[in-house]
Amino acid sequence: MIYKNVDIQETIDLINNHGKRVGILAFDLSKQLDLPDKYWFLNYIAGRWHDFGKIAIPFYILNKPTRLSIHECEIMKKHPTYSYALLNLCGFGMYVKKAILYHHEDYCGTGYPYGLAKENIPLSSRILRICDIYDALTEDRVYRDKLSYHMALSIMDKDCNNGKLDYHIYSVFKTMMRSRTVNTYSQIYRTGSW
Numbered sequence: 001m002i003y004k005n006v007d008i009q010e011t012i013d014l015i016n017n018h019g020k021r022v023g024i025l026a027f028d029l030s031k032q033l034d035l036p037d038k039y040w041f042l043n044y045i046a047g048r049w050h051d052f053g054k055i056a057i058p059f060y061i062l063n064k065p066t067r068l069s070i071h072e073c074e075i076m077k078k079h080p081t082y083s084y085a086l087l088n089l090c091g092f093g094m095y096v097k098k099a100i101l102y103h104h105e106d107y108c109g110t111g112y113p114y115g116l117a118k119e120n121i122p123l124s125s126r127i128l129r130i131c132d133i134y135d136a137l138t139e140d141r142v143y144r145d146k147l148s149y150h151m152a153l154s155i156m157d158k159d160c161n162n163g164k165l166d167y168h169i170y171s172v173f174k175t176m177m178r179s180r181t182v183n184t185y186s187q188i189y190r191t192g193s194w
């Protein structure tokens with residue numbers, strides 16, 4: 001694989017488009033989970049802005065085509081906290097801010113920034129976690145080509161079996177992705193444009 005040089009505008013576009021797609025998935029998944037409809041939109045907003053804090057991460061770390069060092073990983077792991085702080089400044093509500101702050105927490109407690117587990121992680125963050133992983137796996141990254149739908153789900157199956165994902169939410173997610181007919185915003189999701 002040939003790694004292309006990515007400029008600042010492209011980096012912002014990648015974060016932006018990833019956020020839009022995660023937001024759309026979070027909206028649809030919230031609907032499939034039978035949450036009250038106000039949460040469909042709130043989870044869309046949370047997905048839309050979950051990685052906003054990456055604009056505070058050094059450019060060379062975001063676009064490093066090889067494995068991050070331990071120190072670089074620690075810096076990268078600060079992005080949920082930065083997202084929270086930025087959205088706080090913008091006046092976002094607590095539901096969305098908490099969803100974003102915990103979007104890298106794993107169901108089994110191995111995630112970051114706080115190592116929360118199970119129901120201690122807000123439902124909205126558990127939804128975002130699944131939508132975020134799926135979209136990250138199925139988009140091109142500087143360090144690898146995008147994976148197919150089947151490949152992504154097979155990796156996520158292993159994550160789920162290892163306790164990393166909320167089993168119930170992931171089951172509903174898989175059913176939703178298989179049906180391919182329920183996505184209110186499926187057209188936007190496919191095109192990646194808003």
Ligand SMILES: [Fe+2]
Pocket residue numbers: 050051079080103104
């Ligand atoms: Fe993230």
